Amino acid sequence: MDSRRDFLQKLAASAVTLPFLPITASAARNAFYGQSCQGPVLRVAIMGLGSYGTRVAKAMQSCKRAKLTGLISGTPSKIKDWQAKYNIPEKNCYNYENYDQIKDNPDIDAVYVITPNALHREGVLRVAAAGKHAICEKPMSVNARQGQEMVDACRKAGVKLLVGYRMHFEPNTLEIVRMRNEGEFGKVLFFQGLSGFRIGDPKQWRLNRELAGGGAMMDIGIYSVNGARYMTGEEPEWVTAQETKTDPVKFREGVDETIQFQMGFPSGAVASCLSTYNMNNLDRFFLNGEKGYAELQPATGYGPIKGRTNKGELTHPHIAHQTIQMDEMAGIILENKKPVIPVNGEEAVKDLVIIDAIYEACRTGKRQALSL
Known part of the structure; x- marks a missing residue:
């Protein structure tokens, strides 16, 4: 058994000396993993x-x-x-x-x-x-x-x-993006994102400001921040936000419990979103346009994602999001594939700029201008 393992490891090592492999080397490399597939x-x-x-x-x-x-x-x-x-x-x-x-x-x-x-x-x-x-x-x-x-x-x-923006590869989500890109909803007017659940153990790291960097917004609210961008296909120009805290013991200073936030886009479209750690059954995206609409509910959970548009139900089969994500990321890293919705670091910085502005809007009560 040891000699066989050593042989396979040597075989794999010999197959990875070049960043882009010919098919023969790729086949040898994949044999190491017990998997038959094309490419590295x-x-x-x-x-x-x-x-x-x-x-x-x-x-x-x-x-x-x-x-x-x-x-x-x-x-x-x-x-x-x-x-x-x-x-x-x-x-x-x-x-x-x-x-x-x-x-x-x-x-x-x-x-x-x-x-x-x-x-x-x-x-x-x-x-x-x-x-x-x-x-x-x-x-x-x-x-x-x-x-x-x-x-x-x-x-x-x-x-x-x-x-790890797994929703950027989710089939029903991508179908809505395709329909919007092809003008099937007409001019986009409004997006609503609801992201929340009642969090449990008060001692977990997600409720520790030093480890989490905040509260619900950093964990679940980011889905509505990011979703507003890929569902409308625009970058917001401004944001306003209001924080509500009903349990200051569980949600200490710097750990947000519930934030409502609004965004405005260059086309005139607006978004209204909710991020919370204190309400269940909140996982819904809704996009409204002059010619039609799209809804996902659940929108960002581990699945299956369910949705419909003015043209009917979305019926793409469910595959574990992380399976699709990691296979697609392999293509991005190894072959420079371009995803429909970006998943690079620059994309993530934009979300963080918005979240920074949401926290500042909560602190000051003032609209924050954005330049993304």
């Missing part, structure tokens, strides 16, 4: 083996173009469990002190950073310094300034920075 496979290490990292790893088992090949965690027991489950060799496992050593590991092309928000910046900067592509969970950082630092570092290192 993106080899990914996951940093942060928590609940969402677990979801991503499970979904990646169905990927054709991306495979889990490395682990980064501060919890040795998690690494052992994941090694056994996903057949990850010891040499591809790291902790938060030594993962800079991935620079010398040809089994890893990219690292998916799935740590608390405030740790994203350091993770991406170190991954870039190691010469590996970075995939970062959203929000990309806790403010736009840090986000831009991450974009600049990856550009300087010559690596790609992508962000």
Whole structure:
């Protein structure tokens, strides 16, 4: 068994000496993963083996173009469990002190950073310094300034920075974007985004300002911020916002409970959105145009996403969002594919600029001008 494993590892290593491989080398490389597919496979290490990292790893088992090949965690027991489950060799496992050593590991092309928000910046900067592509969970950082630092570092290192906007690849969402682009709704007039749920354990990191960078807006409200942009196809020119807090014990200073926010777009379209950690059953997008409408409900959950337009129900079958996301990101990284809706770091900085402005609007009570 050991000799067979060694042979396969050597076979895989010999197949990755060039960034763009001929078909014969790709076939050898894919054989290492027990997967038959066209083109090279993106080899990914996951940093942060928590609940969402677990979801991503499970979904990646169905990927054709991306495979889990490395682990980064501060919890040795998690690494052992994941090694056994996903057949990850010891040499591809790291902790938060030594993962800079991935620079010398040809089994890893990219690292998916799935740590608390405030740790994203350091993770991406170190991954870039190691010469590996970075995939970062959203929000990309806790403010736009840090986000831009991450974009600049990856550009300087010559690596790609992508962000985990899984909805940008979701089929029903993309069908609405297609219909809008082709003018089927006419002039867009209005968008509504409702994003919220009642959060549980008050001791979790999402309610810790130092780790989360805020509250509901950073976790769930960002879906409506981002959704307003890709559903209307425009960048907002201004934002206003109002914060409501009913439980200051659970939602301490700097941790937002509920924020209502409004945005205006160059065409005259407006958006009205809600972000909350204190109400359930809020996962809905609605787009209204002069000729028709589109609705998604649920709009951003793990699926299945359900939707309809003035022309009828949306019927695309459900596939795990993270499976589609990681296969599509493999194409972006390895073949420079261009997604319909961007998922790069620059896209994420725009969301952070808007979120910064939403917090400032809450603080001052004044409309904030935007230039994206």
